[in-house]
Amino acid sequence: MPSNLKAWSSCARRWLAIAAFLLPAALAWPAxxxxxxxxxxxxxxxxxxxxxxxxxxxxxxxxxxxSALGVTGQRRIGAPTPVDLDDRxxxxxxxxxxxxxxxxxxxxxxxxxxDTTLEDAFGVLVPEMDPAYKxxxxxxxxxxxxxxxxxxxxxxxxxxxxxxxxxxxHEARLRVxxxxxxxxxxxxxxxxxxYSDAGxxxxxxxxxRLAGEPFEALLAKEVMVPLGMHKTGFGAPGKxxxxxxxxxxxxxxxxxxxxxPIEPDVAxxxxxxxxxxxxxxxxxxxxASFLAAHLAGSRGQGWLLKQESFDxxxxxxxxxxxxxxxxxxxxxxxxxxxxSHAGTNLNWYAVAWLFPGWNIAVFVATNQGGASxxxxxxxxxxxxxxxxxxxxxxxxx
Numbered sequence: 275m276p277s278n279l280k281a282w283s284s285c286a287r288r289w290l291a292i293a294a295f296l297l298p299a300a301l302a303w304p305a306x307x308x309x310x311x312x313x314x315x316x317x318x319x320x321x322x323x324x325x326x327x328x329x330x331x332x333x334x335x336x337x338x339x340x341s342a343l344g345v346t347g348q349r350r351i352g353a354p355t356p357v358d359l360d361d362r363x364x365x366x367x368x369x370x371x372x373x374x375x376x377x378x379x380x381x382x383x384x385x386x387x388x389d390t391t392l393e394d395a396f397g398v399l400v401p402e403m404d405p406a407y408k409x410x411x412x413x414x415x416x417x418x419x420x421x422x423x424x425x426x427x428x429x430x431x432x433x434x435x436x437x438x439x440x441x442x443x444h445e446a447r448l449r450v451x452x453x454x455x456x457x458x459x460x461x462x463x464x465x466x467x468x469y470s471d472a473g474x475x476x477x478x479x480x481x482x483r484l485a486g487e488p489f490e491a492l493l494a495k496e497v498m499v500p501l502g503m504h505k506t507g508f509g510a511p512g513k514x515x516x517x518x519x520x521x522x523x524x525x526x527x528x529x530x531x532x533x534x535p536i537e538p539d540v541a542x543x544x545x546x547x548x549x550x551x552x553x554x555x556x557x558x559x560x561x562a563s564f565l566a567a568h569l570a571g572s573r574g575q576g577w578l579l580k581q582e583s584f585d586x587x588x589x590x591x592x593x594x595x596x597x598x599x600x601x602x603x604x605x606x607x608x609x610x611x612x613x614s615h616a617g618t619n620l621n622w623y624a625v626a627w628l629f630p631g632w633n634i635a636v637f638v639a640t641n642q643g644g645a646s647x648x649x650x651x652x653x654x655x656x657x658x659x660x661x662x663x664x665x666x667x668x669x670x671x
Contacts, residue, residue, distance in 0.1 A: 311340045311343050312341065312342035312343075312665060313342070313343075314332050314334070314342050314658070314661070315344035315345065317344070317657055317658075317661065318331070318332055318654065319346040319347075321650055321653050321654050321657065322346050322347050322640075324653075325647075325649050325650035326646060327347065327526075327640045327642035327646055327650045328350065328351050328523070328526055328642055329345065329346065329347030329640060329641050329642075330638075330639075330640050330650060330654060331357065331361070331639045331640070332344060332345075332558075332636070332637065332639075332654055332658055333558040333559075333636070333637050334634060334666075335634060335635040336633065336634050336662070337566070337569065337633050338570075340559070340562050341662065341666055342661060342662075342665070343359065345357045345361065345558070347641075349361070349522065349523040349524060349641070350520045350524040350535045351533060353520060355520055357523055357641075359558060360557055361511070361523055361557065362505055362506075362511035362512075362522055362523075362555045362556060362557050363511070363555060363557070363558070363622065363624060363641070364510055364511065364543070364555045364619060364624065364639070364641075365554045365556060365561075365617055365624050365639075366552045366617025366624055367471075367551070367552040367615060367616065367618075368554075368615050368616065368617040368637075369549075369550075369551070369552040369553065369617065370416075370474055370550075370552060370599045370615055370617075371568070371587075371599040371600055371626070372493060372497055372554060372564065373416075373474055373493070373551075373599060374599025374600070375497050375564075375568075375579070375587070375599070376493050376496050376497050377477065378583040378598075379578070379579060380481055380496065381412075382580050385484055386412060386484045386485075388411065388412050388413040389411050389413065390411060390480070391408060391409050391410060392407050392408060392409075395480040396451075396455075396480070400452050400455050400456075402452065402456040403456065404456065404458055404459065406458075406463050407420070407421065407422075407459065407463055409464060410463045410464055411464070412477060412480060413586070414463065415473040415474065415477040415480070416473070416477055416598040416599055417467070417590070417591055417594070417596060418468055418469050418596055419464055419465065419466060420468075420472075420473040421459030421461050421462060421464070421468065422460065422468075422470045422472040423460050423470060423472050424460060424468050424469055424470050424472075426471055426472055429453070430453070431450055431453040436450070436545035436546075436547055436548075437540045437545045438540065443489070443490065443546035443547050443549060444479075444482050444488040446545070446546065447482065447550075448479050448482075448483075449547075450472075450475055450547050451475065451476050451479040454475070454476060467591075469596070471551035471552065474550045475548060477550055478549065478550030481550075489549055497564075497578075500578060501560075501563040501564055501567055501578070502560075502563055503556060503564060504560070505556065505559070505560050506554065506556040506557070506560045507555055507556075508546065508549050508553050508554055509538065509553055509555070510525055510543045511523065511538060512538045523641040524536060524537065524641060525621025525622045525641050525642075526621060526642045527620055527621050527643055527644070528646065533642070542621065543621075544619055552617050552619070561626065561637040562635075562637070565626060565628060565635035565637060566635065568613070568628055568635070569628055569634075571584035571587075571588075573630050587600060588600060588602065588611075588613060599615065600614065600615060601613070601614050601615055609631030609632040609669075610630070612629055613627070613628040613630070614626060614628070616651070618643050618648075619643070620644065621642075622639065622642070622643060622647070623639065623640050623642065623643060623647035623648055623651050624638065624639040624640075625637070625639075625655060629669075632662070632668060632670070633668070634662050634666060636655060636658045636662075638651050638654045638655055
């Protein structure tokens with residue numbers, strides 16, 4: 275299921291209020307550095323126990339250094355295997371900043387521009403396109419101003435074929451794109467904010483069309499490899515096997531009968547065509563590498579993208595908080611500009627925060643969806659920033 279931006283925006287506003295009260299080259303993370311970092315596990319265990327989530331993970335980045343990290347809990351309820359620092363965590367819509375970063379990399383290469391339109395990209399390939407979409411740009415798609423549907427699950431295209439079909443993910447994405455662009459716009463294209471996973475799926479199909487490669491291969495080549503993100507991939511992490519101890523954390527769903535562990539098979543996540551909108555997973559260190567690159571970019575010191583591309587990603591259209599792949603907020607008590615994104619597929623919850631003024635970033639994840647996962651993440655972010663204030667010079671000043 276798509277993540278809920280309204281819930282996330284409410285969380286962001288509440289956390290910023292807490293913060294105001296509390297706080298008037300390719301990057302790789304060697305094991306020696308991780309061992310020198312502070313251990314967050316004792317802090318995380320208190321929060322995990324309070325909210326009764328299976329496991330909890332967090333990392334704090336200070337510039338290009340991992341300042342603190344930790345994990346606690348079990349990979350799956352009913353199994354004694356503890357989570358590990360190298361485990362992978364489902365990102366949900368936190369994958370959207372990765373998609374936006376890929377788009378910017380291709381802009382820098384001259385393959386696409388932020389002003390490339392759907393008509394430019396698809397032309398006669400999608401003759402059934404509603405004329406209102408023809409002038410929608412790549413920027414519009416990434417800023418949720420495309421007019422496309424906000425609830426994919428209500429459309430006929432959302433059916434079992436997306437999970438069980440034999441076609442490759444990029445072919446399914448094009449099929450979904452054709453169906454979406456044949457629908458009448460839900461809001462005025464190019465003018466109105468309307469959070470839409472559909473817009474990111476279409477953006478992924480646009481990049482595939484113009485670059486001539488599947489989205490997954492493009493993301494690996496342009497983002498994962500340059501950043502050393504060797505434990506980042508697609509779908510729920512791990513393999514389904516109830517007979518064996520899980521090799522990675524499983525997601526857990528809040529059902530009518532209680533918490534249910536979800537096997538990481540085809541039903542454990544959104545369909546593969548959904549990848550640009552949020553079927554990615556990553557390890558803590560991989561996310562540290564990604565966030566460090568964006569910390570540098572947000573401070574005018576980036577290398578992964580041209581500075582004008584970094585700046586474009588962080589600039590929200592007039593009248594909205596959502597930029598391109600990042601939610602923006604200004605709060606003097608949180609160091610000025612803050613950039614964030616959260617995500618859930620209802621079996622996991624994750625959130626990433628960038629604080630350029632303090633030169634720190636925080637990533638937190640749990641293998642539990644629903645209200646308990648949301649509450650655990652919210653408290654962990656506040657505690658992680660309070661921890662950074664105590665340990666990192668300049669944070670909170």
